[in-house]
Structure formats: structure tokens, C-alpha cells
Amino acid sequence: MVALAAELPPGIPAGDITYDEVSYQSGASELPAEFMGPVSTTPDPLYTAPAAVAPSSNPNTVVNLRAYAADYQVRGMGVTNDLSRYGTSSLSVSHTFANRNLFRKGFQHRIHGMAGAIWDAASPLGDIPQFELGYSVGKELLPNLMLELGYNLRRGGLEGYMAKMHDRASHRSEQDLAISLTYNDYQKGFFGHAEAGWAFYGLTGCYFDLELGYRFTNVVRAAAGGLDVELSGGVAPSISYWGSGVEGIDAYRVKLGVLPFNHKGTIGRDAHTLIKPWVQCSWTGNNARKIFHHVGYGPVDHFQITAGLDVSFKF
Numbered sequence: 001m002v003a004l005a006a007e008l009p010p011g012i013p014a015g016d017i018t019y020d021e022v023s024y025q026s027g028a029s030e031l032p033a034e035f036m037g038p039v040s041t042t043p044d045p046l047y048t049a050p051a052a053v054a055p056s057s058n059p060n061t062v063v064n065l066r067a068y069a070a071d072y073q074v075r076g077m078g079v080t081n082d083l084s085r086y087g088t089s090s091l092s093v094s095h096t097f098a099n100r101n102l103f104r105k106g107f108q109h110r111i112h113g114m115a116g117a118i119w120d121a122a123s124p125l126g127d128i129p130q131f132e133l134g135y136s137v138g139k140e141l142l143p144n145l146m147l148e149l150g151y152n153l154r155r156g157g158l159e160g161y162m163a164k165m166h167d168r169a170s171h172r173s174e175q176d177l178a179i180s181l182t183y184n185d186y187q188k189g190f191f192g193h194a195e196a197g198w199a200f201y202g203l204t205g206c207y208f209d210l211e212l213g214y215r216f217t218n219v220v221r222a223a224a225g226g227l228d229v230e231l232s233g234g235v236a237p238s239i240s241y242w243g244s245g246v247e248g249i250d251a252y253r254v255k256l257g258v259l260p261f262n263h264k265g266t267i268g269r270d271a272h273t274l275i276k277p278w279v280q281c282s283w284t285g286n287n288a289r290k291i292f293h294h295v296g297y298g299p300v301d302h303f304q305i306t307a308g309l310d311v312s313f314k315f
Helices: 158-166 289-297
Strands: 061-068 089-094 105-118 130-142 145-155 171-182 191-202 203-221 226-237 247-260 274-284 301-315
Touching: 089 158, 089 171, 145 158, 158 171, 158 203, 158 289, 171 203, 191 226
Parallel strands: none
Antiparallel strands: 061 089, 061 301, 089 105, 105 130, 130 145, 145 171, 171 191, 191 203, 203 226, 226 247, 247 274, 274 301
16 A cells, blocks of 8 residues: 555755744733733732741850849848848859760750859958859750759858858858759740759758749830840748758749840840849748858848849850
8 A cells, every 4th residue: 555645754854953932921922812810010918928047046155244233142042231231243154065965865064154243342251252163964855944963063152151150161162963944935935943952062951943934025116126024933942051950941032124125136035145134022931030040140131122234145
């Protein structure tokens, strides 16, 4: 059977093959008008571009300057003017080492210290500077919840004074082991900590500290920035820490802090710099009377209203 010529494939042309320029925009304009909807150059108001995700901040070093506090206190328990009358200032540093997977179990470790002065050189507490040094190992149990176990060395202050004057220590120093739980949720505003310590040198006994608080965000807003407000309450018991038979509550406290922020993100709760003026009301518990019987006089003030200023840097 002979095939018809119309059924045969076309022949391949000789020479180079050239292509005409193709425009992908021309086809749309050639469609009939009934297929073309209204064209708008304004963005859809219901569409919001995804916000850029900022890298999470996990600073290795935190520096806190207590520029001034009107009274000297230990976990809310303040001393009388006979021991200190002009307030205190201090500089604290905490550094978390880069290895945050210690023992391959998700543990981290840090070193922390404090140097301070009680502004009354003629008082029994102000004649030597304060000093603290500590090391701790911690693990994040849940998001924002950190468990730590550490060692602390304290020199000077009320601990050192009580250790040398009334517990017959050779130096004005105290050493202890402590375990703590710390919670801080910057999104929901809740924060707090629970700490228990066992002192084995200088002072011998146990101390505890419990604090719970809430951060009210954007309480004041302005064009340049605004204010957050922190409100917290705490209680500090102890067992034979300040002397034999001194068991009960050292102090109760309520604290109000104000945290200014700016919209540039350079100052505020999520920024590297934090400024916090604060005021605290403190009441002593039943241990004030027991300390009086232990030492023969009353070194603890029964009620104090203390104002202060903290400035923190994170990097």
C-alpha cells in the first residue's frame, strides 16, 4: 500500500533554526474583555506580609548594677540603723559558659559574683566590702523553668557579721550549697523563684526564699516608648541559719518595679539594657524576736520601705 503524501511527516528544514521572541505578558491582553476582572494596584487589606523572625536572645553574660538601695536587706530582712543607716550599692555579674550541653544531658554551668559596699563605714556592716562568688550547674526542665544546684561563698554583710560575732567563725564569711527553681515567662508575664540553701561554714543551718510575681506589659504607651510594671511578693524562712533555735520566718516582702522601654528595642524587658526603679515594703517574721534572744539585742528592723534603682546589661 502506498501512503498518501498528506499523511507523511513534514520534512526537516536545512540550515539553522531561529526562534521568534516570545512575550509572556501579551497573552493576557488578548483575552476577551468578559474574561478580564477589575485590575487593582493597591494591596489587599486582608493580606499581611509575614513578619521577619528575630533570632532568639540567649545571653551568656548578665551584668546588674544596683546603683543604690536605701536599706541593706537579706532576702527582705532589713537591719536597724545601728548596723547600717545609709543604704548600699553593688555590682553583680553572671556568666553562663558556652557549653550548654554539659555531660551530653542538656546541662549548663555558670559562674556568678557580686561586689558591694554598705554606705556607712562607721557601722559594723560597713567597715569591710561585701563579696560573693558562686558556681552552679543547671538544666531547663520546661520552657522558661530552670533548675540549678550551686555553691556560694559570701564575705561581709549580715551573714559575715553574724558568723564572726555570734557563731564564733574565724572569718566574716559564709559558705553554702543551694538548689533553686527559677521561672520567667516574658510572653505571659509570670515570674518567680524558689531557693533552699544549706550553710556549712561560718553560719550553719538552712535558709529558704520563695517569690512569685507578674509583669504587666504596656501599662503606659507613648510615641517614644512606655512602661511595664512588675509586682511580686516573697517570704523568707530559715532554720538555725542565724543562730541555734532561730527557726521561723525571717521576712515578708512586697515589691513594685517600673520598667521603661522604647520602641527601638534598645531599652526594655526584651532588650539588652534594662532600667528598673523599684520600691519594696518588708516586714520581719517571728525570727526577729528569736535573733534578739540569741545575740542579746535587736539587729533586725521590724518594718522598712526601701527604694532602689537597678540597671542590667545582657550580652
